Amino acid sequence: MTPDLTTVVATRNRRDQLLALLPRHTAPVIVVDNGSDDGTPAAVARALPHVRVVELGRNAGAGAARNVGVALADTPFVAFADDDSYWAPGSLERAGELLRTHPRTALLTGRVLVGRAGRLDPISAGMARAPLGTAPDAPGPTVLGFLACAVVLRRAAYRQVGGFAERLGTYGEEALLAMDLAAAGWHLAYVAELVAHHLPAPTGRDPRARRRIEARNRVLTAALRRPGRVVRAVVAEVWRDPAGRAGLADAARELGWVLRHRRPLPARVEADLLALARTRPAADAPADVAAPAPPAAG
Missing domain, CATH: 3.90.550.10 (Spore Coat Polysaccharide Biosynthesis Protein SpsA; Chain A)
Incomplete structure (x- = not known):
């Protein structure tokens, strides 16, 4: 103990x-x-x-x-x-x-x-x-x-x-x-x-429902802390999956909450997140560390 x-x-x-x-x-x-x-x-x-x-x-x-x-x-x-x-x-x-x-x-x-x-x-x-x-x-x-x-x-x-x-x-x-x-x-x-x-169970919860929630939370997290170009890249990525599109719609309903709680990250933390995006293959990382593929310009 x-x-x-x-x-x-x-x-x-x-x-x-x-x-x-x-x-x-x-x-x-x-x-x-x-x-x-x-x-x-x-x-x-x-x-x-x-x-x-x-x-x-x-x-x-x-x-x-x-x-x-x-x-x-x-x-x-x-x-x-x-x-x-x-x-x-x-x-x-x-x-x-x-x-x-x-x-x-x-x-x-x-x-x-x-x-x-x-x-x-x-x-x-x-x-x-x-x-x-x-x-x-x-x-x-x-x-x-x-x-x-x-x-x-x-x-x-x-x-x-x-x-x-x-x-x-x-x-x-x-x-x-x-x-x-x-x-x-x-x-x-x-x-x-x-x-x-x-020790994950071989069967469990609905994978589509999980993808929908994960997409929602990726979008919300980016919108709360990341620059606009990263938010747009996350939106573009989750849009590719029908479950992701449903998650995006769920996130849109939280816009008021996001605006009240948005607090952009310090430059040093944002720079580290972008460095991870460049060096870590997306397949090897969860949504919290694998940043979206190359951020859109602007």
Whole structure:
């Protein structure tokens, strides 16, 4: 056990998988349930009474659930896990050590191994290439994105920037938080010795619906923080997919919210995002780090 770290697990309707993986967690756990109707909260309470379970009573989205978990944690560091993931033994203890010795680092993202065979996630491979180099006082290569199931954060930094934007719900919500932490002057680092195991179910949620939400959130995130030329490039990219076009229509309905909360990134962070776009193949990166293909002029 690491006494200065709490693991927050957001879940919805994955009772059996959650119950199978919760015993693998090595830090105190807060499970935040997003309105499950499969008996998840009661099942966890019966099987694992030491785990704190918080019921939101509705599907507020993964970002909102994590915000609740972070608010309830009383430790300086918080790790996230999904209901289909867990951290390898020793990883969280090491993450705590690194955050204690690198006070300007807000976020550590680890190496993700997928499935029972432990296949390296392509996103982790891309991060290991370190296109942005390593800051002198950081514990690993600089990143500007992460997978939420493989991240450990400094709670004070997370709360400083407001955590996840709850309006984005689930899928692609990580991008805005990464940008905001970097804009606030914090380091975000990839540390390969921290290992998260991800065991996605072979069948699950509607892939078209997911693409629609991801497209919506890509457009909203760009509109909230990026220059107009990048926003136009993102719009052009998502338009190629019918699900993306539906997501674009969803994003358009949020225009008022975007205008109220738009805050362009500092030039240094925008320059790093463009550098990632030039060096990282889009197929190797999630929407939060793979920028749209060459920005349109203007």
